[in-house]
Amino acid sequence: MKKLFTIAWKDAIIRFASSSELLFFIILPIFFTFLLAGGTPSGNEDTRIRLVVVDQADTSISREIFAELEKSTAVRPEYFPLEEAEEMFEARRASSLLIIPAGLDIASIQNGTAELDFRKQPNNLNATVAERAVQTAIRRVSSSIGAANMALEEAKARGTFESREDEQAYFNESLELAQTLQADAPERVTVIEGSTPDQVEYDPRANSSAGQLITWVFIPLFGISALFAYERQQGTLRRILTTPTSKATYLFGTIAGQVFMALIQMSLLVLFGIFVMGLGWGRDLPALFVILLCAALAAGAIGTAMGTFVKTESQASGLSIMAGMVMALLGGCWYPLELFPAAVQNIVKILPTTWAMQGMLDLVLRNGGLVEILPEAGVLLGFAALFFGVGVMRFRYE
Numbered sequence: 001m002k003k004l005f006t007i008a009w010k011d012a013i014i015r016f017a018s019s020s021e022l023l024f025f026i027i028l029p030i031f032f033t034f035l036l037a038g039g040t041p042s043g044n045e046d047t048r049i050r051l052v053v054v055d056q057a058d059t060s061i062s063r064e065i066f067a068e069l070e071k072s073t074a075v076r077p078e079y080f081p082l083e084e085a086e087e088m089f090e091a092r093r094a095s096s097l098l099i100i101p102a103g104l105d106i107a108s109i110q111n112g113t114a115e116l117d118f119r120k121q122p123n124n125l126n127a128t129v130a131e132r133a134v135q136t137a138i139r140r141v142s143s144s145i146g147a148a149n150m151a152l153e154e155a156k157a158r159g160t161f162e163s164r165e166d167e168q169a170y171f172n173e174s175l176e177l178a179q180t181l182q183a184d185a186p187e188r189v190t191v192i193e194g195s196t197p198d199q200v201e202y203d204p205r206a207n208s209s210a211g212q213l214i215t216w217v218f219i220p221l222f223g224i225s226a227l228f229a230y231e232r233q234q235g236t237l238r239r240i241l242t243t244p245t246s247k248a249t250y251l252f253g254t255i256a257g258q259v260f261m262a263l264i265q266m267s268l269l270v271l272f273g274i275f276v277m278g279l280g281w282g283r284d285l286p287a288l289f290v291i292l293l294c295a296a297l298a299a300g301a302i303g304t305a306m307g308t309f310v311k312t313e314s315q316a317s318g319l320s321i322m323a324g325m326v327m328a329l330l331g332g333c334w335y336p337l338e339l340f341p342a343a344v345q346n347i348v349k350i351l352p353t354t355w356a357m358q359g360m361l362d363l364v365l366r367n368g369g370l371v372e373i374l375p376e377a378g379v380l381l382g383f384a385a386l387f388f389g390v391g392v393m394r395f396r397y398e
Contacts, residue, residue: 029215049129053085056259100117116138148177181243203365206277214331247395270292276302281363283369287373355376
């Protein structure tokens, strides 16, 4: 045991000889986890296009137009003062701007003088969508006024009214009736949404947290190969020949030390996911420990096997980074595996990152427990046994 601790402590000193290692150990993993999770919607945000609205009229008609815009599934209207809205539009921080001028009321619509000021950025798809939404809202508001006007003209032709007040009262009554009928009118397009809930509510933050954890932990564990190459180049491995230390003891001590540091790194990233991102990493701690340990053992064993093939430290560093990046990408750590073609999804099952990712998503996304992650843990232990065996067989001190 003392030999194992001594070997692990020696590797820790070599790894953290430079303070820049902290950048890759915790700072960059947290930065990318937060960045990638924050750059994707969690599913609760309003993803409609923002439409900047300036209401200078403040009449029932202007408020009705805004209410119709709020019902839109394409745009999200927001009130702003004129000066601020124009500044946002000029700075291209708003794709479109709707100004409802003072004086917009029923009378102006009746006499045909009503106008709206709609501005949009050139060659902007969001602005085009907002324009269509505004036209739809205006059409819905004006259709009820048009129906009331038609009713008024018909009544006037029959000589129904004795005064101007009677005409206005009749118009108001007709307008209210038209608005009621319009609100109760059946939709021409019926949308039916399935009532069967998804078994899993996808959360991109969980995917980002698990994916970045695997990426930033697997790469340094693959870097065990660089440790072997470094000591081989320095001649320190040959010195071990003069000590009563077996190959298995040396390799196990190296892997155990790196795996322990990986568990510390993963624990810090998990705590970040729990307390900063609000993820449910801690629902089943024994299962979490099992999947993290198995993933670290698999990656450490692969790094050990790689170390028996490379000749120099630079070769090992380049190979470990490349292998880590490729395995993370293909294992679904950067993008959901479901986005890949079915054939690719089957092929990447030969990668440990695929199984590590699925096991962690079972816990943090699918609310699984120890039983659910046992298949992934078993496969990862298989990777560990296979590559550790290769490493022991091929390991040479020189």
